[in-house]
Amino acid sequence: MRKNLPNILTVSRIVMVMIFVVLATLANHAYLSEEWIFPLRLGAYILAILAGTTDLLDGHLARRWNQITDFGALMDPLADKIFVTATMLIAVEYRLMPAWIAVAVLCREFMVTGLRTLAAKKQVVISADRWGKLKTALQMVMLAIAGASWVWEFDLHSAKWFGVRLWYVWIAYLCGIVLVTVLSGLGYFIRYRDLFLHTGDDKSEK
Structure with missing residues (x-):
């Protein structure tokens, strides 16, 4: 488990970002009734925070445990760009x-x-x-x-x-x-x- 943890965190970041985008898109007053807006937005926000946390952890753990792999070297920067792109596009969509x-x-x-x-x-x-x-x-x-x-x-x-x-x-x-x-x-x-x-x-x- 420890051997693969940095890569698992990297992949989980991509998955969380995808779910975040879905929740953030649904959390629009035009799509759902009022009572669903806050739970969906809060869930999306928590996922974004968790995804950002994995960004700090995966690289640190890979270096600390000397588990730098070709997969991690490829996917970690891609996961970072996916995270930044998704969150900023949502921010623009909601006029933030x-x-x-x-x-x-x-x-x-x-x-x-x-x-x-x-x-x-x-x-x-x-x-x-x-x-x-x-x-x-x-x-x-x-x-x-x-x-x-x-x-x-x-x-x-x-x-x-x-x-x-x-x-x-x-x-x-x-x-x-x-x-x-x-x-x-x-x-x-x-x-x-x-x-x-x-x-x-x-x-x-x-």
């Missing part, structure tokens, strides 16, 4: 964030995934740096706040805090996340530019 925020974050995620794929072909491992970890932490907090406001139907658009509309504070926070996300991605491309600029014989980077 502007679409351009999701587009900016997802573009960075897929570009870095492409860079890591290229690096893997050249036997170079690109590990997450502190900016990448900060980006992930900020995104998790963002999704937790957005999810909570969605479950309990707290209107970020009209609510005020000391006379200031919370929507403006929320947008400022989202813009900060986009800035950190883009800069962290740019850092990878600058640091590993030889991977895609080098035209001679490939040399593995140690």
